[in-house]
Amino acid sequence: MNVLDVLKDDHATVERLFSTILATSATDLGRRNQLFDALKEAILKHAHAEEAVFYPALRDRQPAHDMVEHGIGEHHAVAGLLARMNGIPADSDDWIDTLGTIREKLLDHVREEEGDIFPKARQLLGDDRLDEMARTFLSAKEHDRPH
Numbered sequence: 001m002n003v004l005d006v007l008k009d010d011h012a013t014v015e016r017l018f019s020t021i022l023a024t025s026a027t028d029l030g031r032r033n034q035l036f037d038a039l040k041e042a043i044l045k046h047a048h049a050e051e052a053v054f055y056p057a058l059r060d061r062q063p064a065h066d067m068v069e070h071g072i073g074e075h076h077a078v079a080g081l082l083a084r085m086n087g088i089p090a091d092s093d094d095w096i097d098t099l100g101t102i103r104e105k106l107l108d109h110v111r112e113e114e115g116d117i118f119p120k121a122r123q124l125l126g127d128d129r130l131d132e133m134a135r136t137f138l139s140a141k142e143h144d145r146p147h
């Protein structure tokens, strides 16, 4: 597995979590909150490790540099929306609507990563580098604390 496979797996896991949470009942808030915590952690750890390991390798050349800057801006926007969820009652329509907005934003972001940034990474970084980066990425996800 190279780093692009690992990133894709994470993207799919997050999308599955969104579907599961959006299908939860407002009467089972324990489960809804627990799943939301797992989702938040999955997203923040992924974004953090991406910024620590994957994006820097693409930053020194155009147009990859601008794609990466754009991606970081989207990470911040999503982190802001996730933080805002804490102030919304989890059994409200507003909570579900805001979660739906976050999902849409992330789907766009993932489409850009997989559609624009991944081809650039394949072009700029060799197979060995992409393989090695899978290990570094997983270790950054495991050990670093997202801010």
Ligand SMILES: [Fe+2]
Residues within 6 Å of the ligand: 007, 011, 046, 050, 110, 113
């Ligand atoms: Fe990603």
Ligand SMILES: [Fe+2]
Residues within 6 Å of the ligand: 047, 050, 071, 075, 109, 113
């Ligand atoms: Fe990302």
